Amino acid sequence: MSEVSASKDHEDAPRSQADLVVLSGVNKHFGALHVLQDIDLTIGRGEVVVVIGPSGSGKSTLCRTINRLETIDEGTITIDGKPLPAEGRELARLRSDVGMVFQSFNLFAHKTVLENVMLGQIKVRRTEKKAAETKARALLERVGVAAQAEKYPAQLSGGQQQRVAIARALAMGPKVMLFDEPTSALDPEMINEVLEVMQQLAREGMTMVVVTHEMGFARSAADRVVFMADGRIIEQATPEEFFSNPRSDRAKDFLSKILHH
Numbered sequence: 001m002s003e004v005s006a007s008k009d010h011e012d013a014p015r016s017q018a019d020l021v022v023l024s025g026v027n028k029h030f031g032a033l034h035v036l037q038d039i040d041l042t043i044g045r046g047e048v049v050v051v052i053g054p055s056g057s058g059k060s061t062l063c064r065t066i067n068r069l070e071t072i073d074e075g076t077i078t079i080d081g082k083p084l085p086a087e088g089r090e091l092a093r094l095r096s097d098v099g100m101v102f103q104s105f106n107l108f109a110h111k112t113v114l115e116n117v118m119l120g121q122i123k124v125r126r127t128e129k130k131a132a133e134t135k136a137r138a139l140l141e142r143v144g145v146a147a148q149a150e151k152y153p154a155q156l157s158g159g160q161q162q163r164v165a166i167a168r169a170l171a172m173g174p175k176v177m178l179f180d181e182p183t184s185a186l187d188p189e190m191i192n193e194v195l196e197v198m199q200q201l202a203r204e205g206m207t208m209v210v211v212t213h214e215m216g217f218a219r220s221a222a223d224r225v226v227f228m229a230d231g232r233i234i235e236q237a238t239p240e241e242f243f244s245n246p247r248s249d250r251a252k253d254f255l256s257k258i259l260h261h
């Protein structure tokens with residue numbers, strides 16, 4: 001485990017217990033494009049890791065390999081000590097252990113908000129309907145959209161839809177949540193209501209990987225910032241270290257562009 005990833009709570013725990021997601025020597029190509037290059041990344045239990053970097057650097061692909069929406073060519077990925085299953089029921093279970101929230105909200109358009117949050121619980125977790133509804137309503141309350149439960153996604157604002165998407169992922173009882181630019185498609189006035197839900201989750205101890213351009217969120221919520229460029233992890237550090245003293249030219253250049261625009 002690298003120095004920066006040894007989060008305060010787990011220093012005495014055996015490595016296998018402290019580490020929740022471990023990518024080791026991961027390589028991936030899209031044809032001639034070497035999109036992920038020798039990625040080694042360990043995410044501790046309860047850790048919040050913010051991934052930043054220029055467009056096209058492989059951030060989304062990295063997220064997608066963690067829940068196996070994309071396969072890898074080389075290397076290993078383990079979650080809670082277990083390698084990612086290739087297919088079948090094991091894979092379905094893994095996907096529900098890894099909650100994912102995308103830029104586009106991806107809710108089922110012809111299901112109500114409540115049904116959206118109940119569905120996975122019933123189909124994948126085999127939760128009984130009544131219990132699934134109780135949990136769904138509690139989660140909708142938690143993300144502040146309980147009053148919209150009987151509506152359809154299109155009747156909600158973007159910020160509300162994204163909070164429903166977070167509730168839907170949480171309903172599966174995930175071990176880790178991946179967020180891929182969750183606020184990038186939102187109107188500015190809706191960004192904070194989504195970030196606040198994510199801040200709350202972070203405070204509650206959820207393990208999170210967050211790809212975002214929201215540097216305020218990175219500063220206040222991240223235990224660690226991972227900077228990617230051209231398919232590689234160029235540097236990683238605490239937010240204080242990274243923002244005040246980026247070491248690589250790539251990171252300095254990137255920060256100067258996003259912080260002074």
Ligand SMILES: Nc1ncnc2c1ncn2[C@@H]1O[C@H](COP(=O)(O)OP(=O)(O)O)[C@@H](O)[C@H]1O
Nearest residue numbers: 030033035053054055056057058059060061062
């Ligand atoms: N399914 C795909 N097939 C081919 N190329 C892809 C595919 N998905 C992403 N890419 C390419 O891989 C690179 C990294 O993309 P991505 O992971 O989306 O980067 P980021 O999220 O950092 O913007 C880009 O050059 C993108 O065009």
Ligand SMILES: [Mg+2]
Nearest residue numbers: 059060061181
């Ligand atoms: Mg992306």
